[in-house]
Amino acid sequence: MNTLDISVVISTYNHPEWLQKVLWSFKYQTFQNFEIVIADDGSETETKKCIDAFAKAVSFPIKHVWHPDNGFQKTKILNKALLQCDANYILFTDGDCIARADFLQTHINHRQTGYFLSGGYFKLPMSISKAIRKADIEQQKCFDINWLKVRGLKSSFKNNKIKALGNTAKFLNKFTPTNATWNGHNSSAWKEDILAVNGFDERMQYGGEDRELGERMFNNGIKSKQIRYSAICLHLDHAHSYVKPEMIQTNRAIRNNTKTKRIIKTPFGIEKDSL
Numbered sequence: 596m597n598t599l600d601i602s603v604v605i606s607t608y609n610h611p612e613w614l615q616k617v618l619w620s621f622k623y624q625t626f627q628n629f630e631i632v633i634a635d636d637g638s639e640t641e642t643k644k645c646i647d648a649f650a651k652a653v654s655f656p657i658k659h660v661w662h663p664d665n666g667f668q669k670t671k672i673l674n675k676a677l678l679q680c681d682a683n684y685i686l687f688t689d690g691d692c693i694a695r696a697d698f699l700q701t702h703i704n705h706r707q708t709g710y711f712l713s714g715g716y717f718k719l720p721m722s723i724s725k726a727i728r729k730a731d732i733e734q735q736k737c738f739d740i741n742w743l744k745v746r747g748l749k750s751s752f753k754n755n756k757i758k759a760l761g762n763t764a765k766f767l768n769k770f771t772p773t774n775a776t777w778n779g780h781n782s783s784a785w786k787e788d789i790l791a792v793n794g795f796d797e798r799m800q801y802g803g804e805d806r807e808l809g810e811r812m813f814n815n816g817i818k819s820k821q822i823r824y825s826a827i828c829l830h831l832d833h834a835h836s837y838v839k840p841e842m843i844q845t846n847r848a849i850r851n852n853t854k855t856k857r858i859i860k861t862p863f864g865i866e867k868d869s870l
Contacts, residue, residue: 598682599628599629599630599656599681599682600626600628600629600682600684600703601626601628601629601682601684601685601686601699601702601703601783602629602630602631602632602680602681602682602684602685602686602786603621603629603630603631603632603685603686603688603699604632604634604673604676604677604680604685604686604687604688605617605618605631605632605633605634605688605689605690606634606635606636606669606672606673606676606687606688606689606690606779607633607634607635607636607638607642607689607690608635608636608637608638608669608690609637609638609639609641609642610638610642610690610691610833611638611641611642611644611645613690613691613724613831613833614633614642614645614646614690614691615645615649616693616727616729616732616831617688617689617690617691617692617693617694618631618645618646618649619649619693619729619732619733620693620694620695620696620698620732620828621655621694621699622649622652622653623696623732623733623735624694624696624697624698624699624700625696625697625699625700626697626699626700626703627654627655628655629655629682629699630655630656630657630658630680630681630682631655631656631657631658632657632658632660632676632679632680633646633657633658633659633660633661633676633690634660634669634672634673634675634676635659635660635661635662635672636662636664636667636668636669636671636672637661637662637663637664637665637668637672638661638664643659643661646659647659656681658676658679660672660675660676660679662675667800667801667842668797669800669801669804670795670796670797670798670799670800670804671795671797673687673794673795674794674795674797674864674865677786677789677790677794677795677865678865680786682786683785683786683787684703684706684783684784684785684786685783685784685785685786685789686699686702686782686783687779687780687781687782687783687805688779688780688781688828689779689780689830691780691830691831691833692716692780692781692828692829692830692831693727693732693737693828693829693831694827694828695735695738695826695827695828695829696735697827698826698827698828701822701825701826702714702783702822702826705820705822705825705826706783706785707820708785709816709817709818710784710817710818710819710820711777711782711783711784711785711788711809711812711817711818711819711820712782712783712784712819712820712822712826713774713775713776713777713778713781713782713809713819713820713821713822713823714778714780714781714782714822714823714825714826714827714828715756715773715778715780715781715823715824716778716780716781716828716829716830717753717756717757717827717828717829717830718753718830718832719743719748719829719830719831719832720747720748720832721832722746722747723737723743723746723747723748724831724832724833726746727829727831737829738757738827738829739757740754740757740758743757755767755824756823756824756827757827759824763824764824764825765824765825767823767824768821768822768823768824768825769821771821771823771824773821773823775819775820775821776806776809776819777805777806777808777809777810777812777819778805778806779804779805780805780828780830781823781826781828782805782809784812784817788812788815788817789808789812790865791812791815791859791860792808792811792812792814792815792859792860792861792864793860793861793862793864793865793866794808794861794864794865795807795808795861795864796808796849796853796861796863796864797863797864798845798849798863799845799846799849800842800845800846801842801843801846802842802843802846802847803843803846803847803850804846806850807846807849807850807853810850810853810854811853811858811859811860811861814853814857814858814859815859
């Protein structure tokens with residue numbers, strides 16, 4: 596039995612149409628020694644049908660980790676999914692982010708002891724999000740800037756995320772003013788480094804819940820590497836009807852406490868009695 600090089604955790608909640616496109620993008624990865632672990636925050640049966648059908652069409656392992664719907668509990672399901680990962684290196688992304696064919700290979704190439712990797716996403720409007728088909732992902736047309744412009748993409752410096760390759764991507768990674776934070780849609784780390792800080796803080800809801808994990812890894816001496824112009828994924832548009840102001844306020848208070856007190860292990864993570 597081959598040892599897996601990387602586990603891919605994909606979070607999702609009741610959006611099987613988008614999840615299907617994301618799963619297709621992993622079918623066409625150039626790097627294939629991986630597993631997918633779906634972190635499902637209480638989706639209905641259509642999501643399970645989507646995952647089961649996809650699992651029959653691919654050779655790599657797929658696990659579906661689910662818990663009942665009880666509001667936004669992404670951090671809880673991510674911790675549950677983390678414990679199901681068999682690889683010692685883990686990439687986290689979301690069920691609305693289509694990965695370019697070299698996405699996994701890029702994370703594998705840049706992984707390094709003592710670091711986590713920080714990627715970004717390229718945000719698409721709803722019209723293009725809906726227009727992308729399986730063939731567009733298989734043939735990588737949806738990552739072609741001209742293909743996107745024909746379908747209404749406006750000119751922007753951010754388009755360099757799609758256009759930049761090789762040394763240009765390395766240059767932009769080095770000189771971007773964007774900090775290399777832990778981003779839940781495109782970040783990876785050694786499993787032991789995530790477990791060392793007790794995983795995600797399960798009090799956190801929407802708004803910075805991913806970055807707080809990275810901030811505790813920083814407190815534990817882990818550094819970050821910027822790969823936002825090298826590890827490319829397309830963010831499919833969707834509403835955020837679950838977002839409430841009090842979520843943002845609570846998360847901000849937790850993050851401020853993490854920073855000021857330099858907290859490493861949250862007592863509200865995988866192990867509830869870790870302190």
